[in-house]
Amino acid sequence: MSAREAPYDELLSRIFLTRVLEPGDEAGGRWLREHGAGEVARRLRDGGEPLPGVSAARWEGLGARAARAEPERDLAVARDAGVRFVMPGDGEWPAQLEDLGDARPTGLWVRGRPSLRMWGLRSVAVVGARACTAYGAHMAATLAAGLAERGWVVVSGGAYGVDGAAHRGALGAGGATVAVLACGVDRPYPRGHAQLIGRIAEQGLVVGELPPGDHPTPSRFILRNRVIAALTRGTVVVEAAYRSGSLVTARAAQRLGRLTMGVPGPATSRLSAGVHELLRGEATLVTDAAEVVELVGGIGELAPARSGPVLPRDLLEPAARRVLAALPGHRSAAPPEIARGAQTTEDEAIARLYELRALGYVERHDDGWKLTRQAVISVREGRS
Incomplete structure (x- = not known):
């Protein structure tokens, strides 16, 4: 069911919880599973004895957040911005997010016309370094364009570097792309990508766990990556240093049983060192969209045989x-x-x-x- 079809109390309770709980809060996810959104929201509003799994100090902090939450206002602001709220049980909810268990999103704020559930069924994540090289930007854009031309949805994080190149590649090919943000979807971040994210919302989807107006933090960027990994059939990493956040996405994909792929770079490149480490493990080397589709696609979607020129x-x-x-x-x-x-x-x-x-x-x-x-x-x- 959509936000319009969901029981209003359930809808408001989950919107309330997106303002109170941080993304990926497994204790909160356990509360939702065991008690339901309405009861958890009521307990947080009323205070009193903490729910299990948190200290008294943290319960007090959650209570302070709860006192400031205004779910009806958040819903009105979202609707004015053309944003809808999608929650578990909704017809648009992607079932693959359930693989996250208690770390699944409480709900998702979605900007754009297409169905998130339908797009997620045939999607690939393309992620990588923010400070990428010209090679990395070229490979990300080329891969994304090739995937889009083959009918695949390109999912990334809307950031500078590889993310932006992947989104632009898909858009330039007239294809579908989804940006998963670590902030409210009505206030795109980074600001330098406001025009790009606006274009994604017109041609594709902009998605996030945080309510309208909320800001990103380092931990929210990291937690956002689990949604990218869970939503898609596989993750391709294009340039990543050893401590790159894109490696977090790839490792989350591996834990979830998704395919992980890497685009190799020069052996001397610091920005390819993390990708090469992935390739030494369980990731598969890919060089173009056809090779990606051969891995994530159905029977018969094979990459062409490769050989040198016939002399x-x-x-x-x-x-x-x-x-x-x-x-x-x-x-x-x-x-x-x-x-x-x-x-x-x-x-x-x-x-x-x-x-x-x-x-x-x-x-x-x-x-x-x-x-x-x-x-x-x-x-x-x-x-x-």
């Missing part, structure tokens, strides 16, 4: 290739020498030499045979 000499018969390989690179050779090198008879070698001459690979010099300039280049290419 003209590859089309020769095996016997002719052996004779061609037996010719010295910078001098002529007589048929007996060529035959020994090709491990064949002299008559066979001469027959193949005439074939090769017709194709432009060799030329005759008195009683010997020599590679043409074209053949020398072809041989070098075949060995490189």
Whole structure:
């Protein structure tokens, strides 16, 4: 059921709790599971004896937050901003978020027209360094565009660097993208991405756990990443140092049984060191959207076979290739020498030499045979 369809008391109780509980609060999640949103909200408003799992000091802090919470006002502000509240049991609620257990969101604030549940079913996270290199930005944008062209939703965190490049890549391809924020969805952060996040809201979805106007903190960024990991079929990391928050997303995805992938970078790059560490573990190396889709997609969604270019000499018969390989690179050779090198008879070698001459690979010099300039280049290419 949507926010309009949900029982109003349940709706207001969960909105109230998004103002009181921090994202990922497992004690609060346990209370919700055992007592229901209405009872937890009532106990927090009334104070009294703490619910189990928290100290008296923390219970007092939650009570102070509860005293300032105004769920009806939050709901009105959200509606004025074109934001809806989606909660467990709602028809738009993504069932895969239940994998988070007691750390699942109390509810999600959603800005944008599409269905979050439907988009989440065919989505991939593309995350990485904020201070990414030009290579990282290029790979993120190219991957996201390729995924969007294949009908996949690109999910990221709306931040500078790889996140922004991924969103722009998907939007530029006319595709679908979701930004999961660590703040209220009515006040985009970072401010420098206000225009980008506004465009995402028009063409895709902007999602967050925090109520209207709430601000991000370092811990909220980290906790936001579990939602990105749980919502999607897999997570691709494009550039990440050893302490990158994007590695938190990848490890959360691994814990949840989701696929984790990494785009390799230079071995000397500090910004690729975290990705390479992932790749030494359970993550899978990917270089383009086709390889990502092969992992997260259905049967038959295979990446094309990869091989080097087909050279003209590859089309020769095996016997002719052996004779061609037996010719010295910078001098002529007589048929007996060529035959020994090709491990064949002299008559066979001469027959193949005439074939090769017709194709432009060799030329005759008195009683010997020599590679043409074209053949020398072809041989070098075949060995490189």
